[in-house]
Structure formats: C-alpha cells, structure tokens
Amino acid sequence: MKLFRQLVNWIDVRIGVGELVEKELTGYLLPRNINAWYSLGSILLTAFAIQVVTGILLLVYYVPDADKAFASVTAIMNNVPFGWLVRLLHAVGSNMMVLALLLHMLSVLWMGSYKRPRELNWLSGFILFNLVTGACLTGYLLPWSQLSFWATTVATNSVGAIPVVGGHLVEFLRGGKLVGAPTLGRFFALHVAVIPLIIGALVGAHLFLLQRIGVSSPPFGLDDTTNRWQGDVFRYESHPGGIPFVPNYLLQDLTSIFVYLACFLAVVFFDPYLFFPKEAFSPANPYLTPAHIKPEWYFLPNYQTLKIFPSELLGLAVQGVAMTLLALLPFLDRGGERHPLKRPLFRIGYVGGILLWLGLMVWGHYS
Amino acid sequence: MDNAGRRKFLVTLLAGGGAAAAAAAAWPLYRYLAPAGGGSAAAVVVIPENEVNEGQAKFFQYAGSAAVLVRKRGGELIALSAVCTHLGCIVQWVNEKQEFLCPCHAGLYSAEGAVLSGPPPKPLAPIPFKVAGGTIRVGEVA
Numbered sequence: 057m058k059l060f061r062q063l064v065n066w067i068d069v070r071i072g073v074g075e076l077v078e079k080e081l082t083g084y085l086l087p088r089n090i091n092a093w094y095s096l097g098s099i100l101l102t103a104f105a106i107q108v109v110t111g112i113l114l115l116v117y118y119v120p121d122a123d124k125a126f127a128s129v130t131a132i133m134n135n136v137p138f139g140w141l142v143r144l145l146h147a148v149g150s151n152m153m154v155l156a157l158l159l160h161m162l163s164v165l166w167m168g169s170y171k172r173p174r175e176l177n178w179l180s181g182f183i184l185f186n187l188v189t190g191a192c193l194t195g196y197l198l199p200w201s202q203l204s205f206w207a208t209t210v211a212t213n214s215v216g217a218i219p220v221v222g223g224h225l226v227e228f229l230r231g232g233k234l235v236g237a238p239t240l241g242r243f244f245a246l247h248v249a250v251i252p253l254i255i256g257a258l259v260g261a262h263l264f265l266l267q268r269i270g271v272s273s274p275p276f277g278l279d280d281t282t283n284r285w286q287g288d289v290f291r292y293e294s295h296p297g298g299i300p301f302v303p304n305y306l307l308q309d310l311t312s313i314f315v316y317l318a319c320f321l322a323v324v325f326f327d328p329y330l331f332f333p334k335e336a337f338s339p340a341n342p343y344l345t346p347a348h349i350k351p352e353w354y355f356l357p358n359y360q361t362l363k364i365f366p367s368e369l370l371g372l373a374v375q376g377v378a379m380t381l382l383a384l385l386p387f388l389d390r391g392g393e394r395h396p397l398k399r400p401l402f403r404i405g406y407v408g409g410i411l412l413w414l415g416l417m418v419w420g421h422y423s
Numbered sequence: 424m425d426n427a428g429r430r431k432f433l434v435t436l437l438a439g440g441g442a443a444a445a446a447a448a449a450w451p452l453y454r455y456l457a458p459a460g461g462g463s464a465a466a467v468v469v470i471p472e473n474e475v476n477e478g479q480a481k482f483f484q485y486a487g488s489a490a491v492l493v494r495k496r497g498g499e500l501i502a503l504s505a506v507c508t509h510l511g512c513i514v515q516w517v518n519e520k521q522e523f524l525c526p527c528h529a530g531l532y533s534a535e536g537a538v539l540s541g542p543p544p545k546p547l548a549p550i551p552f553k554v555a556g557g558t559i560r561v562g563e564v565a
Contacts, residue, residue: 113455135459138451 077302085298086305087273093163094271095305095312096156102313103153103320104259107191108252110146118198120244122237125200126339144324150192151331152320154354157185165385165406168394169272173285175386177269180262182383187255192352194247197240203333205340206349208243209235210359217368234342270294281395350421357413360420467562472554475500480516485561489513490550492559495534496521502561503536504548514547523547 068074086094117136119128132139161181164170170178197208212229216222231238270293275281285291299305323330331353335346351359358375365371381388393399396406466486475481480493482505489505493516503523505513512527522539523532531539536547553563 113452116456137454137457139455141451142455 081302081306082300084301085295086271086301087295087298089274089277090271090299090305091274091276092308092312093159093167094274095309096160096163097266098309099156099312099316100153100160101259102316103149103156104255106145106149107153110142110149111248111252113142114146115248120198120240122200122240122340125198125240129199129201140328141324144328148323148328148331149320150195151352151354152316152323154188154192156316157188158354161185162410166396167272167274167276168283168396168399170386171283171285171389171394172287172386173269174265174272177262177265178386179383180258180265184255184258184262186379187251187258189354191247191251191255192354194243194251196352197235197243198247199336200240200340201336202338202340202344202346203335203349205235205342206335206346207351208239210349211351211355212239214362214368214372217372219369236342268292275395281398282392283394353417353421356420357416360416360423363420363423467560470559470561472557472559475559478518478521480518482513482516483561485550490561491516491523492552492561493534500552500554500559501535502550502552502559504550506547507543508538508545508547509541509543 064073114132117128117132117139119125129143132143134140164178164181193208193211197204212226212235215229216226218225227233229239229242230236231242272293273295333350335349350356361375362368362371365374389402391399396403468483468485468490470481470483470492475492475494477494477498478496480491482489482491484490491503491505491514493501493503495501507514507525507527507530509525509528509530512525514523514525514530514532517524521534523534523536524530525532525541525543528542530541530543532543532547533539536549538544538546550561551564552559552561553565554560
C-alpha cells in the first residue's frame with residue numbers, strides 16, 4: 057500500500073493527477089436529480105469495449121476467405137477452448153449493444169436532453185447508432201453462413217432501388233454483380249477496421265461535447281423545466297451543490313453496468329442461440345436460396361417498410377425522410393419546454409413512433 | 424467495528440473478489456490463446472518404406488515439429504529431430520557428404536545426429552520408430 061502511494065505521488069508531482077481527479081472526477085458535479093438512465097452511456101462504453109476485445113480475439117482464428125470462413129467459425133465454436141464463449145459474447149453482445157443504444161436514445165428523447173445547446177451531442181449519437189448498425193450488418197456476413205449470405209444479398213439489393221446510380225452502387229458495395237468472395241473482403245475490412253475506427257473517433261467527439269457543454273439536468277422533480285440556455289455566449293452548464301461523479305455516480309454507473317452484464321450473460325449462457333435462426337448453422341450456398349430469410353430484429357421494421365410500399369424506392373424514401381427528421385430533431389423542435397408531461401404533441405410522436413416501430417418489427421417477423 | 428476497520432475489510436473483500444473475477448476471466452482467455460496440444464501419444468506418422476531410398480533423407484512433420492528419416496548407405500534407418508540444437512533452425516541433408524548441415528550457423532551433424540563441428544551444443548534428438556509390413560511407423564517403439 058505504501059509503495060502504491062509512493063507510485064501515485066511520483067506520478068502526481070510530474071503530471072498533476074490529483075488535480076485532474078479533483079477536476080474531472082471527485083469535483084465533477086452532477087445534478088442532484090440525476091437518474092439511472094444517465095448511466096446508459098457508461099453501459100455503451102463497456103459494451104463497445106467488449107465488442108473490441110472479443111473481436112480482436114476472434115481475429116486470431118477467423119479466416120476471411122469465402123472457402124474457409126464458415127469452417128473457421130465452426131472451429132472457433134467447436135474446437136478452440138472457450139471459442140464458443142468469445143464468439144457468443146461478440147454475436148450476442150452486438151444485439152445487446154443495439155438494444156442499449158436504443159434505450160439511450162429513447163431516454164435522451166424523453167428527458168429532452170437533445171435540445172439546444174446539445175444538438176451536436178444528439179447528431180453525433182445518431183450517427184453512432186447508424187455506424188453500430190453498419191458494423192452489425194457487415195459483421196453479419198463474416199461467418200459466411202446461409203443466413204449471412206442471403207441477408208446480405210437482400211440488404212445490399214435494396215440499395216438498387218435508388219434511381220440512376222442504384223445498380224452501380226449495389227455492384228460497388230458487393231464488389232461484383234452478386235454477393236461473393238469480393239463482398240466478404242470488403243465487409244471484413246469495413247467491420248474490423250473502418251467502422252470501429254470511425255466509431256472510436258465519434259465516441260471521443262461525443263464525450264468531448266458532453267465534457268464541454270456539461271451534463272443536462274433531468275426535467276423531473278423541478279419546478280422550472282424550461283430550457284435555460286440563452287444562446288448569446290458559450291456557458292458550461294455547471295451544477296453547484298450537485299453530487300460528485302466519484303464516488304456517488306460511479307456507483308450508479310457500476311450498478312447499471314453489472315445489471316447489463318447480468319442480462320447479457322444470461323442470454324449467452326441460458327439462451328445462446330436466441331439471435332441465431334437455423335440458417336446460421338449451414339454454410340453459404342449461392343445456388344440455394346432459403347425460404348423466408350429475415351434480417352436481424354432491429355432491421356425488421358426497415359424490411360417490413362420496404363415490403364409495405366408497392367415501390368421499393370418509395371419504401372426507401374419514407375425511411376430516409378423518417379431518419380433525416382430524427383437526425384435533425386433538435387434543429388426542428390425548438391420549443392423551450394423539456395418535461396415530457398408538458399409536451400403533448402411530443403408525447404404522441406414518442407409513443408406513436410415506438411409503437412409503429414415495434415408493430416413493424418412484429419409484422420416483419422411474422423409476415 | 425470502527426469505520427477504519429470496516430473500510431479496510433470492505434476494500435480487502437472487494438480486492439479479493441476483483442482478483443477472483445479477473446482470474447476467472449483470464450483462464451478462458453489463456454485457454455483460448457494457448458496453442459493446441461500436439462497429442463504426443465497419438466502422433467504416429469506412417470511412411471511407406473520405399474519412400475526413403477538408400478543414402479537419402481525424408482523430412483516430415485512429427486508431434487508438431489520437424490523430423491527426418493535417413494537411410495544410410497548400407498541400409499540402416501535412422502529417425503531424428505530435424506531441429507538444430509543451436510538456435511532451432513531446420514537442418515538440411517547434404518547427400519554428397521551424408522551429413523546434416525544447419526544453414527543458419529554452419530552446424531554440422533553426422534547421419535546419426537552426432538555433432539561434427541560448429542556451434543550446436545547437443546546431438547539431434549533421436550525419435551523411436553518401428554518397421555513393419557513395408558511401412559515405417561515413426562513414434563512407435565520397436
């Protein structure tokens with residue numbers, strides 16, 4: 057213990073760790089009415105770290121070659137000691153991460169935390185959500201199973217509905233006319249290098265914005281719930297008399313992370329194939345299209361929307377408009393009120409949007 | 424229990440629990456990354472006798488490493504590890520001299536694996552084998 061203190065002191069006199077801890081951790085005050093939903097960001101950082109670590113471990117044995125990929129994944133699952141655990145942590149973890157991301161976005165929406173001056177936080181978070189689903193989509197192809205092959209065929213094919221350039225874009229995405237070995241190479245590079253690097257950079261930007269602007273106050277338990285931002289000059293939103301991040305909120309963060317891990321590991325150990333339909337267990341066969349191929353649960357609403365509209369272009373356009381509106385929400389919703397119970401129009405849109413999304417998902421699943 | 428005692432107890436408990444959890448996570452990680460076992464007992468390599476001609480050598484994989492079979496002029500058969508005992512390079516068979524040469528640092532071995540010259544500290548390790556029914560069963564004791 058004495059040696060540890062000496063080491064801390066040695067570092068402190070050189071780079072001022074104590075001052076940093078005081079400023080960013082123990083002296084970093086959060087609003088007194090802060091709630092557990094604010095810890096979803098920490099859960100997501102943990103989930104992302106798990107994906108990175110398990111992803112690197114999978115790279116040790118995975119072979120990104122169309123002739124060997126399925127066999128290498130099968131070997132990881134059956135022959136490599138604890139390979140099943142690493143692979144399931146990665147595959148189930150991606151689904152859990154999307155779920156946590158959705159909850160994070162929904163809580164930010166419900167508490168009105170996306171409103172000015174936090175437009176850039178929302179926008180960077182929204183792009184992060186899209187990047188994570190992009191990572192999921194590209195990772196889906198890598199096991200080179202029937203599910204991978206045909207889900208990617210359907211997903212890339214929908215891009216073809218874009219007028220004029222659609223056909224060329226599909227071919228560019230696939231690296232050929234059909235999904236094949238060149239598609240695997242492209243998706244592999246995107247999945248293990250390009251997308252994670254951009255996600256890492258954007259997570260940094262997201263946290264930088266949070267640090268610069270300050271944590272928002274939840275609108276609950278306050279008399280005045282209007283947005284007090286004046287917009288004349290930059291002001292850090294401090295919370296005098298608030299609770300310190302360390303140790304108070306760190307305990308909440310850790311509690312939430314362990315609850316998340318408990319749910320995550322419950323799936324991994326008790327229902328490991330929850331997210332694996334039977335097509336995930338047979339190797340890709342470009343000449344045998346399986347019946348009723350479905351995308352992952354979070355893409356089911358998109359899939360069903362494409363099916364509802366008579367023209368694929370119209371289906372894509374509707375989704376494009378919906379996503380653009382959601383991305384630009386803080387620029388469009390400029391009202392001062394933040395409490396959801398004082399915003400009836402917002403409440404209708406919020407609940408209606410969730411129900412529509414869930415409805416499309418269930419419809420897509422059973423259609 | 425006073426506050427300081429309680430705090431020390433909780434810190435110790437937390438550190439112990441953390442260490443146990445870290446060990447529980449490290450074990451699968453170690454097993455995942457550890458090389459696959461060579462299976463020494465089951466590693467019997469069967470080579471047809473006619474593949475090793477008089478005065479020649481045949482290199483092959485044995486128990487996850489490199490090995491060599493030599494049939495000396497006169498017909499005697501020898502099985503050796505092909506890994507140089509100096510720095511682990513793979514030796515080469517010099518047909519004209521009926522010797523093994525390690526190209527890395529010019530270690531020279533006889534056909535029986537004995538060190539003739541150069542830096543190798545030990546002879547090449549012999550490997551047991553059995554000849555039966557026209558095949559050489561490397562890894563089985565005669």
